[in-house]
Every structure is written in structure tokens, then in C-alpha cells.
Amino acid sequence: MEPIIRIEQLTFTYEGARRPALKEVDLAIWPGEFVLLTGPSGCGKSTLALCLNGVIPRDYPGSMEGKVLIGGRETTSFAPGELAGIVGLVQQDPDSQLCTLKVVDEVAFGPENLCLSPGEIDRRVRWALDAVGALHLWDREVYTLSGGEKQRVAIASVLAMQPQVLILDEPTANLDPRGAWEVIDVIDKLRREEQTTIIVIEHRLQRLLPLADRLLVMEDGTLGEGPPERPRAAYPAKPPASITKEPLLQVENLTVDWEGRRLLEDVSFKAHRGEIIAIMGDNGSGKTSLLMSLLGLIPPREGKITFAGEDITSLKAHVRARCMGLALQNPNHQLFARTNLEEAALPSRSLRPGGADEGEIRRLLGEFALPPERLPFTLSLGEKKRLILVSLLAYRPPLLLLDEPLVGQDDDRIGELLAILYGHAAAGGAVLLVCHEVALVSRFDRIFFLEEGRLVIDAPPARAWEKLCALGRREYLEGWSWDD
Amino acid sequence: MGRLGYVPGGSLLHRLHPVCKLLLLIIYTGVVWTNARLSYGAGLFGILVISHWAAGLGFMGRSRRIISFSIMIFLVQTIFVRQGVPLWEFSLGRVTLAFWSGGLAAGAASVLRFLNTIGSSYLFIATTDPNLLAVALMQAGLPYRQGFMLITALRFVPLFQYELIQIRRAQMAKGIDLEGLRPRQLAAAVRHLLIPLVLSALGKVDSLAISMEGRAFGLHPQRTYRVQCPVSTADWLTLLLFPLLLYGLGRILG
Numbered sequence: 208m209e210p211i212i213r214i215e216q217l218t219f220t221y222e223g224a225r226r227p228a229l230k231e232v233d234l235a236i237w238p239g240e241f242v243l244l245t246g247p248s249g250c251g252k253s254t255l256a257l258c259l260n261g262v263i264p265r266d267y268p269g270s271m272e273g274k275v276l277i278g279g280r281e282t283t284s285f286a287p288g289e290l291a292g293i294v295g296l297v298q299q300d301p302d303s304q305l306c307t308l309k310v311v312d313e314v315a316f317g318p319e320n321l322c323l324s325p326g327e328i329d330r331r332v333r334w335a336l337d338a339v340g341a342l343h344l345w346d347r348e349v350y351t352l353s354g355g356e357k358q359r360v361a362i363a364s365v366l367a368m369q370p371q372v373l374i375l376d377e378p379t380a381n382l383d384p385r386g387a388w389e390v391i392d393v394i395d396k397l398r399r400e401e402q403t404t405i406i407v408i409e410h411r412l413q414r415l416l417p418l419a420d421r422l423l424v425m426e427d428g429t430l431g432e433g434p435p436e437r438p439r440a441a442y443p444a445k446p447p448a449s450i451t452k453e454p455l456l457q458v459e460n461l462t463v464d465w466e467g468r469r470l471l472e473d474v475s476f477k478a479h480r481g482e483i484i485a486i487m488g489d490n491g492s493g494k495t496s497l498l499m500s501l502l503g504l505i506p507p508r509e510g511k512i513t514f515a516g517e518d519i520t521s522l523k524a525h526v527r528a529r530c531m532g533l534a535l536q537n538p539n540h541q542l543f544a545r546t547n548l549e550e551a552a553l554p555s556r557s558l559r560p561g562g563a564d565e566g567e568i569r570r571l572l573g574e575f576a577l578p579p580e581r582l583p584f585t586l587s588l589g590e591k592k593r594l595i596l597v598s599l600l601a602y603r604p605p606l607l608l609l610d611e612p613l614v615g616q617d618d619d620r621i622g623e624l625l626a627i628l629y630g631h632a633a634a635g636g637a638v639l640l641v642c643h644e645v646a647l648v649s650r651f652d653r654i655f656f657l658e659e660g661r662l663v664i665d666a667p668p669a670r671a672w673e674k675l676c677a678l679g680r681r682e683y684l685e686g687w688s689w690d691d
Numbered sequence: 692m693g694r695l696g697y698v699p700g701g702s703l704l705h706r707l708h709p710v711c712k713l714l715l716l717i718i719y720t721g722v723v724w725t726n727a728r729l730s731y732g733a734g735l736f737g738i739l740v741i742s743h744w745a746a747g748l749g750f751m752g753r754s755r756r757i758i759s760f761s762i763m764i765f766l767v768q769t770i771f772v773r774q775g776v777p778l779w780e781f782s783l784g785r786v787t788l789a790f791w792s793g794g795l796a797a798g799a800a801s802v803l804r805f806l807n808t809i810g811s812s813y814l815f816i817a818t819t820d821p822n823l824l825a826v827a828l829m830q831a832g833l834p835y836r837q838g839f840m841l842i843t844a845l846r847f848v849p850l851f852q853y854e855l856i857q858i859r860r861a862q863m864a865k866g867i868d869l870e871g872l873r874p875r876q877l878a879a880a881v882r883h884l885l886i887p888l889v890l891s892a893l894g895k896v897d898s899l900a901i902s903m904e905g906r907a908f909g910l911h912p913q914r915t916y917r918v919q920c921p922v923s924t925a926d927w928l929t930l931l932l933f934p935l936l937l938y939g940l941g942r943i944l945g
Contacts, residue, residue, distance in 0.1 A: 322914055350850070
């Protein structure tokens with residue numbers, strides 16, 4: 208049997224880059240194999256995926272040496288679009304790869320381009336949607352779908368091409384545990400029932416590793432066979448910090464509506480100095496809305512917010528920002544400046560008494576391995592998130608509101624970020640942080656769990672996990688053991 | 692009028708071929724702008740109201756902006772057109788305002804022209820599935836690359852609206868407020884608004900291009916469609932009878 212994918216001594220350097228993104232990569236993948244590809248952010252995993260579907264070197268300028276053969280034929284010999292029926296790539300962000308208005312049209316898009324008959328197109332659409340368990344979404348408008356549903360539709364739209372190789376680039380990165388398990392079930396079903404060759408690029412391995420035939424580890428552009436040389440570092444426990452009796456933040460009966468939809472309903476809680484609180488819940492349950500409402504970015508319908516004993520409910524966001532710093536889930540929305548240094552100093556200019564402290568900012572940038580003069584938009588997702596955090600730490604707001612800050616970070620970086628957050632709490636600050644990593648948030652003081660805009664759990668981790676099980680939300684704890 | 696967009700329904704207007712509806716809109720708008728008679732404008736408005744009702748859509752009274760803009764058009768016309776006989780005159784300090792019979796007629800005709808144009812466009816948008824319109828246009832001969840420019844533009848409009856809101860919120864989170872800024876600060880704030888939006892758009896275009904090419908877009912000079920949009924007898928009859936209706940109306944009201 209011939210390998211479906213063979214890579215020989217592949218080296219690729221993006222135009223203008225000093226170092227190659229891929230270095231002398233050799234690889235053979237056999238039909239029906241399920242390969243898991245992992246490695247730190249920015250190590251070249253997505254570049255390898257783009258080489259496999261022929262987009263590199265055709266659409267990305269750069270120098271390429273070596274060969275990529277699909278079914279024994281070099282990718283450079285295929286016309287644009289010709290590889291579509293052989294290699295299918297599902298990218299990380301489903302929102303930007305769906306090009307039509309309805310689910311059925313999205314899944315039919317590929318087969319229509321192959322000039323198939325209407326009957327065959329219909330058959331493939333049904334089969335692909337059924338394969339990902341999304342037949343019920345048939346007539347839905349794309350913009351009304353949840354993150355997990357969009358990801359399933361993105362997979363179905365590629366499956367409808369009936370590719371021999373399916374590549375999924377971080378398919379669960381933006382999903383809540385329920386959505387992530389749904390996608391993993393789809394991958395498992397395809398592996399078992401369709402014998403599709405599957406390559407999944409992932410940071411978080413524990414859920415997918417049991418299904419994979421092989422683990423490949425990429426580091427700084429070079430590829431090696433797993434398991435990773437270094438076992439996952441244990442997350443450091445939070446050192447004891449003195450938690451004040453008086454709350455730093457008090458929220459009473461907060462109800463928030465937006466465009467006719469209820470985002471939060473009757474939410475009440477207290478957060479104290481020294482505390483780190485994790486916020487969990489499904490996509491759309493109100494986690495981001497809660498953080499935004501605390502800062503005043505979404506006006507409340509009812510309720511009261513008190514900060515350090517002062518009622519701030521009527522204060523505008525740019526005033527509240529002096530006492531609470533928010534990092535949004537998508538860092539691209541928060542980057543405005545030309546250099547990392549300028550970006551990190553931006554909030555300090557308007558929010559820190561005395562303006563920006565350049566020495567302190569340079570120190571923080573160094574601590575987070577961010578070159579001061581680099582253009583922020585060229586950073587990886589994980590680096591961008593770290594830059595936003597630096598910009599907040601630079602003006603030292605007592606309360607940090609962080610929306611998924613750990614997505615895109617490798618284990619070493621997560622350890623460093625935790626140390627920073629623990630330091631912030633020890634210095635008398637508080638942190639509210641959206642995160643679904645149970646092994647990690649078990650180190651924190653409290654867990655909030657939101658369901659359809661309601662705060663249904665507010666408890667220390669051990670008690671919170673019991674309550675989650677009682678709510679029938681065991682999927683949040685799967686792939687994790689108490690020993691973690 | 693409600694929010695601008697397709698309103699699903701099963702009325703005859705909803706079922707008509709999208710290209711047929713586009714032709715009807717062109718004919719109707721052409722007649723509106725080439726005929727200035729007040730009575731004819733009122734007749735066309737009557738057809739429009741009946742069509743809205745038949746399509747299950749509300750018409751006037753739903754949009755304050757349309758009403759206020761109509762009132763403004765009417766007032767401007769009645770004040771500045773001085774033809775016919777003077778009906779009423781009054782002074783505001785040094786300024787004397789007079790309403791003439793010709794001004795009233797011109798104001799009413801302008802308002803009707805405005806309502807007929809806006810109303811018919813709204814009716815077209817509200818009864819035509821944009822995806823189906825693009826497919827129908829492509830099946831009628833529009834090159835499919837152009838057709839998909841329309842579809843992807845429609846797909847990304849709500850996405851970019853959402854992004855703009857998020858970027859604005861991110862600015863406020865960084866202590867930047869657009870209210871009360873001096874012109875120079877405002878220019879910097881707007882720059883901060885546009886840079887992430889443009890970069891985000893470029894990133895999405897990149898991702899979209901990979902996704903579309905990865906699904907064989909552009910591989911063949913032609914493509915097939917899951918849904919067919921055949922022109923029915925009802926479409927042909929409507930195309931034939933509608934101009935006759937407008938002609939007949941013109942004869943009666945002329």
C-alpha cells in the first residue's frame with residue numbers, strides 16, 4: 208500500500224521571514240490513519256496544513272524546497288481547486304470560512320463547484336450533514352448558528368467534497384466542552400465508519416489522544432513522532448492569599464438585554480480582593496456578556512454594581528476601566544497601535560495616574576517574551592493575548608476581567624500566566640477569568656457556572672464539580688480526573 | 692416598514708421568480724420617475740399598498756424616519772415652489788412664508804414619488820430571498836464569480852457589523868470614549884476603529900479564499916446548482932400583465 212501523503216525534506220520560508228516556518232520535514236501518512244499533530248503556537252502546524260492542500264506555495268509567496276506528494280503526485284502539479292476532492296481543510300475559525308447564507312447552500316457549495324447533478328448534490332448534502340449530526344440545521348441561516356454548530360457545518364461542507372484526507376486545524380479551540388465533545392464524536396464517527404484519513408491539529412490532547420493512531424509533535428518547524436518528550440507540566444497551585452472580608456466587587460440582581468434578547472438574568476455575586484474566580488458555561492450562556500456588563504459596555508436593564516463600596520452602575524465604561532481591565536476573547540478587536548510597546552502603553556495613557564511607565568512596560572513585555580518594536584498584528588493568537596494582558600497589567604487595575612486568556616497558549620506560557628495572576632491576587636487584586644480547563648481552574652478560589660444567562664453555580668471548585676454533575680453537565684469534567 | 696431584509700413568506704410575490712421581480716421593480720420605478728402626475732402617483736401608491744398587504748407585510752406607520760423624511764420633502768417643496776395661486780401667507784420676523792397651490796401639488800407628488808420608490812424597493816427586498824436572487828441571476832447568465840460576490844457580501848455584512856461593535860467596545864475598555872473628543876483625538880480614535888476592522892476583513896478574506904478554493908471554486912468555467920429557478924407561467928403572465936395594468940391605470944387617472 209502506498210501512503211496517501213508523503214512529504215520529503217520540505218522546507219518553507221515565508222517571503223520576508225528570517226527563519227523557515229518548516230525545516231526538512233519528512234512524513235508519510237497511510238490511508239485511513241488518524242494522526243494528531245501538536246506543538247507550541249507559531250511552530251508551523253498550520254503552515255504544514257496549507258502545504259498539504261496546495262495553498263502553499265501557490266498562494267503564499269516564499270521559498271519552498273522538497274516535495275509534498277498527495278496520492279503519489281506533487282501538489283505543485285495540481286491546478287487551483289483540483290486538490291479539493293482529495294484534501295479537505297477545515298480552518299480554525301468557522302465564521303470566516305462559511306461563504307453562503309444558509310446551511311444547505313453552504314454544504315452544497317463544493318459539490319456544485321464540481322458540476323455534479325442536482326440529485327447527487329442533494330445526496331451528498333444529506334450524507335455530510337448526517338455524518339456530523341447536523342441534518343436538523345438544514346434550512347438554518349448561517350449567522351444564527353452557535354460556535355459548535357458552525358464548526359459542524361464547516362466540517363460537513365468539506366466532507367461533502369468526499370475528500371480522501373480531512374485536515375482539521377484546532378477544531379475545538381473556540382468551543383465549550385459540550386461543543387468540543389460533539390466535534391470529537393464527529394471525528395470519531397468519520398474515523399470508524401468512513402475510513403477517512405484524518406489529521407487533527409490540536410493543543411489540548413487529552414480528549415483526542417485515545418482516538419489517534421499516531422501523535423506528531425512539531426517544534427520550531429521540525430517534525431517528530433510523539434509522544435511529546437516532555438510530559439505536560441502540572442499547573443502550579445494558587446499560593447494562599449489573604450482574601451478580604453469586604454467585597455471588591457458586588458453585583459446585585461443584574462439583568463441585561465441586548466437587541467431584544469436576554470443575556471443575563473438576575474445575576475448576583477461578590478468578588479473579594481485576593482480571589483481568582485473562573486467563569487464557565489456553554490457558548491452563548493452569558494460569560495462574555497457578564498464581563499462586558501461589569502465594565503459597562505452593555506448597559507444593564509436592572510441591577511446594581513458596587514466597586515470598593517461605590518455604586519458604579521451609572522458610570523460610563525471608560526471611567527469604570529480605571530478600576531477594571533478587560534481582555535476580550537478575540538484580541539484582534541483590541542489591537543490598535545503600530546508596535547507592541549505603543550499598544551501596551553495605550554490604556555495607561557488614559558487610565559493610569561501619571562501616564563504610561565515605559566520602563567515597567569518594557570519589563571512586562573520582556574517577561575512575556577514580546578519584542579517591544581514588533582507590529583502587534585503579526586503576532587500569533589497566544590502572543591496577542593499576552594500583549595493585551597501586558598497592556599492591562601501596565602496600568603494595574605484592581606480587577607482583571609479576562610475572556611479565554613489561555614486559548615492559544617502552550618503549557619509553559621500557561622504556567623507563566625498563572626504566576627502573574629497569582630501575583631496580582633496576592634497584591635490585593637481580584638481576577639474573573641473565563642476558562643474551561645478543569646485541571647487548571649481547580650486551582651482557583653471559586654467557580655461560576657452560567658446557564659442561559661443565570662448564575663447557577665457559585666462555589667469552590669470541589670463543590671462546583673459536584674453541582675455540575677448534579678446538573679447533568681458531566682461533559683465539563685470528562686477527560687479530567689481528580690488526580691490532575 | 693420593518694427592518695430591511697428578507698421576510699420569509701408564501702405569498703404570490705414571494706413565489707415569483709426573483710429576476711421577474713427585479714424586472715417588475717425596474718418597470719415600476721421607471722414609470723414612477725417618468726410620470727409626474729399627482730393622480731397617477733396616487734394610483735401607483737395604491738398598487739404598492741395592496742401589494743404590501745398581499746405579501747403579508749406592514750407598510751406605513753412602521754418607520755418614523757420614512758414619515759419624517761416625507762414631511763420634510765413636502766415642506767421644502769411647498770415653501771420653495773411658488774406656482775399657481777397663493778393659499779396662505781405668514782411672517783416669521785423678517786421672513787415671509789407663503790404656500791402656493793402649485794407648491795402643495797409639487798410637494799404631494801414628490802412625497803408620492805419618494806414613497807413609491809422606497810416602498811417598492813422594500814417590497815422587493817422583503818419578498819426576495821437574497822440567496823435565491825443570486826442563484827437566479829447566475830442561472831440567467833450572470834458569471835458565477837460575480838454572483839458569489841453578492842452572496843459573500845451579504846454573508847459578511849452582519850459579521851462586520853458585529854466586529855465594529857466589538858472594536859468600539861474594546862476602545863472603551865482601553866479608556867477611549869468618542870464623545871467629547873477634540874477633532875485630532877477623534878481622528879486618532881476613528882483610525883483605531885478602522886485599522887482592526889480592515890485587518891480583520893483582510894484576515895477573513897484570506898481564510899475565505901482558502902475555504903472557497905479548497906471546495907473547488909473556480910475549478911470549472913461553469914457550475915451546477917442544487918436549486919433550480921425555472922420561470923413559471925405565472926412569472927410570464929405577471930411580466931405581461933403588470934405593464935398593461937400600469938398603462939390602464941395611466942389611461943383612467945390621466
